[in-house]
Amino acid sequence: MALRLVAEFDLWKDVFPWLRVQRAASASAGTPGGGADVLENNYESLRVLNIERNGNVIYTYKHLYTFEKDLQVVSCSVNSERTLLAASLVQSSKEGRKNELQPGSKCLTLLVEIHPINNVKVLKAVDSYIWVQFLYPHVDSHPLPENHLLLISEEKYIEQFHIQVIQEDGNRVVIKNSGHLPRDRVAEDFVWAQWDMSEQRLYYIDLKKSRSTLKCIQFCADENFNLMFEAPLDIPLSDSVFKLVNFGCDDIQDQDKSSKYPMLCIFTNHTGSLCVCYSPKFDSWEQIMYTVFYFHKGHSKTFTAALGSADSHVTKGITFLNLDYYVAVYLPGHFFHLLNIQHPDLICHSLFLTGNNEVIDMLPHSPLQSLSGSLVLNWCSGKLYRAFLNQSYLLQFLWNTRLDCEKIAVLHCVLSCGQDPQFLEAKIIQWISENVSACHSFDLIQEFIIASSYWSIYSETSDIDKLLPCSSVLTWNAEIPGITLATEEITLPLMKVHSFKGYWEKLNCNLEYVKYSKPQLHYNNCMVRREWHSLISEEKTGKRRSNVYVRNILDNAIKVISNLEARNLVSEPRLTPLFQEEDNHQRLLLGLMVSELKDHLLRHLQGVEKKKIEQMVLDYISKLLDLICQILETSWKKHNLHPRVLHFNRQASAAEFAVFHIMTRILEATNSLFLPLPPGFHTLHTILGVHCLPLHSLLHYIDNGVLLLTETAVIRLMKDLDNTEKNEKLKFSIIVRLPPVIGQKICRLWDHPMSSNIISRNHVKRLLQNYKKQPQSSMIDKSSFSIEFLPLNYFIATLTDIESSNQALYTFEGHDNVDAKFVEEAALKHTTMLLGL
Template identity: 35%
Template sequence: MLKLKEGFDLHRDAVLEILRKEASVCRMTEYSEAVDARLLNIESDGGILYSWKGATGTTRIGKYDQNTKQNKLLYTFDKQVCVSSCSLNKEETLLVSKCLTLLIEIHPINNTKVLKAVDCRVKVQFLHQDGDRKSVLESHLLLFAEDGYVDLYHVLLSKHEGYRVVMANPERLSKTAERIVEDFCWVQWDGHTQRLHYLTFKDKYLLRCVQFQPNNNCETVLELHLNLPANSFPTVKFVNLGFDHYHDKKPSRELVRMRVFTNPIGSLCVFYSQPLKDKKELIYTVVLVHKDCTKRFRVDLASDGSSQNSQQPHPLFIPIGYYVLVYLQGHFLHCINTRQQEMLCYSLFFSGHDVNSGLQCQSADISVLHAEGRPTCLLELVSGKINAVQLSSDFLLQILRSDTCSRWPGSAADPQRLAALHCLLVYMGNDPKLELKIMSWVCDNVNTIESFDLIQEFILASWYRIGYNRFLGLDKVLPFSSIFEKKEVPGCLLDVPGVCCTNGFHAEPVFKGKTRGLLHFWSELQCNTERTKSLDALMHSRYRTSHIQAEWDKLKSEKKPSSHMDHMEENAKK
């Protein structure tokens, strides 16, 4: 189902060079001691921060630049320390590490400031400012505490001798702290878009989205109530804030797994899963803010045909374009279409022995790295390998050719073929060679599909691809499937074996502040949400050929000169 493209490899790209440098420090031909290299964080510019045990009992922090393929030593502690969180400012003049939550000057290395000395877990993350500014004498740092608050530090810098950058008035640093979040129980940081999503709970759970501007001002732009059970987060959960290898050795029980995904075209999805106590069923909910709807899925894990017991009670959520894969190893894989969500038949679902994710390691050892507008990557936590991931066109073609649908006779396999056809034509259809393969299959199977018109699906999906990239609102207007022309939809397209779907509450987001004056994404999301509500209020918002069928029949029945009718038919064909 997934095709992986090799990217960063901790051993190949960092450890081998570390061993050479340590050998040079110790004046040895070869360094054979264990360096225990660990990934710490991935910054929004793609820089990968890592630590290792150096010679003579030191702990070192380095950075790998994915553009230049070069490693750089940032700082050396003169003793063994546990670095559980780390961030580097864009100018590479300040480094924050969480051992005692230290703020460290890099150029020159002559000052260290303790920000926090607390017992609770702390995460740190620098804001990345406008890239057009060549010289910045101010850095801005977010500090996330397990006690449920987020502070924003404004770190003033000064230049000495033209190149030495040091903190100005470090003794006043604590007075610059600005409390921007109180009492959160779950928080997610999106570095590429400089967005902060967090949950608070009073009577019910409330999701808030905070946008940081290029000038480092921040504003709450969205609030959304979520229908989560009480006490869903007994301990604070951090998402996309680095990798805490020391805490993850004894992870706390995760009752609910939640992720927020955005797309530049103006879509926002919230995914969360709730495994039941007996572990025989899994419930996961999808809140499609741009579609003003909620979908609740229930999968029976006991009857999926799998003999494996999942070590991971929660699935992975893997966004790929406007699809999101929900994957529970050994049980099921659900490829959800977040743009065409009306019926299950536009999303792919596999369970039991039909699951073929393409992943090479245990899903419990995988972290999903999502950056809006960029390919999604998967990090193998044990090996330190990062692979870009995309849907496999070869696998989808196999579905069309029934190689993976053999256990479903007749029309029972049609939902899989319909979903695969739309994914190939709409999402991947810009490849001429792939389109030729699809056309060849369509020509060979025109009369074999029972529940939908294959020719109409091919034509409508191809037309839909032309306009879908630009406007989400067209999803409610453009005809994209022949299914909506049917007076009665075949039952096999309404119920997909293995998964049960129920429609939940309306999303009802509340947009705050001046969203239309903010970044393009929030104004586009608000427009899409308002447009969806308006179109939902209409009886027939989507164009259908049946709307003009009566007029067409009337024209055909009228007695016209044959040449006139022939002329009309020729124009219609054109």
């Protein structure tokens, strides 16, 4: 199943056997009331009461402390030193189960010294329910002189007791001034509250003029408590509602009737996200609705899930679980949703599974409670789980699903797991190589490269999600089967404290971004595209800017390639012939991207060291290149290609066709985003193109920019192929399409009349581009010409005159034998060849 629950505590496996041993020992010792049969008859009273911040699980069997036989524990908490215990007890019915809440119920709240004696102080004796919770500051090596205890009353107020303890007679711990314990009123007139045990936060909702307002109290070790924010919450609540979340086991309400009550919970994570998940009570058996308020993004989304047939009765409520970057929402037997809370803007980044799916059927049907982080508690079974996304299931699902929306959602789920990323990337690349053309709504290679590069440096700083794109998909208009969605803007929380640390600093940063940063600050390669085209244009005209600037850009590329090689020290040598040539155009693109991305991050990542940013940039771009190499390497290995593929004098194989196709898809993916390619990519692509394509298709690919002619590839072509008629046609077609700078070099390597003709044409074009006709004698000295062909004679005389007037300027660079005489001979040879003489 998509969700993997790993048990960290099992009441029946971890506690029940121990109790059995204790009971058996008591029975053998003749202790009254002992015996294993008593345990068997009272197993229902074995239940979890609370889980503390340090991982301590508080459970009870029959009674923790026996005061009266008709009292039962409702709430219980132990301080971090395990010297004090707070417990709230209520009267029970004769059947051994507590009565439904009703006027006149008696609730007794006690504070007990448990190290090493049991002095008891009554904190409350009232006619309403009370819940207790010790505060847990960050663990210190020495005991705290003062403990803080929260009392939550059904009368809709929360108090904090300050309890000082002292040591007497060695390690005996007692309460100081137990007759008068100072206390503060933390909150009042609330209708709902949730406790975050890990971060020591209290969320609660109060009603003012029928308007719901969410508030949060942060408890700290070095101070009392602070009201952190207020946020209007557009959900219908009434004074008659009273609900507590994560204050121990809440079984006042019948869990079987949970669908009759609204469900509300709050999730946060270390990146500064704040999500409020709300599901109203169900009014229909045909569809279920729930809303998620993404306060860190400034909007809410209301999801409506179709349940199918009208007889699909819902007997259990919706369950919300916190999975770090995701929120899992599921209704047993009906649907399972994974909501991407880090990037919720597009619905395709979340996964929606419905119907009779095995992932839904395998999840527990009993209610689960999401605690801090990824801890999940099943109150009914007494099992505490750590919840993970199941990578194996998601990878298998990736192979089997046919929907584009599920492919892109699962792709992001897998990459965000963060467990063994190299293994996951290898599996995804294997899937891509088999399904490269399977997606119609997005480019599969493009999405993988962008998403994987993003997640590779995400842990460096939480602000990276605002500055780098996580997806290549900008819009998504396709429907998700079984789901309708409505998005609304919401009012942002008002921060009440102005000195932020940790999570609060990141949340405040997210809120500031939503307020002021529009349009988004995501990096793109627009500036790189413009600058690269400018440099290439300057290269063609010979007017390139200062050598220092270009050298710095190329140095950036060297740093990226060195960083990539350092990252791959432990991996196998690459089979594909990449990084084996200069390829200055790709190196310019690499270096420009380093420069632009570094400037982008430096502008917006305030407070981050420059060296760290520079390394992040190198890692990010190295990852881009490495992923491209991995995709090509996987295809190369799959088809068992050999280095002999680099030679032109051989026939293409089906394997080469397959690799050429994947390289063409990689080129399409990178071109639209203007991403750099590994030096040598275009050479290999061109060589495979010459092998695999007929001449007319090959020239069409070249003319449309799909194949980029590199000097290395063309030199190899000229050397490998002989001068048969077919090869001459190919060589000529290639040479005339070369940039002039490369073309001049290549023509010298081909000893052929066609090559001499091209050299001559370039020489003549160079001489005549600034030529101004001068008055000349109408008589031509025929004695200087061996052939009596007046047009040619006149033309050669003109060239000779230009050469003699400024020999230094017009000599063909690097080829001393190119002159008017060479042009004449080349023209005659070419004419002879054309006439077949």
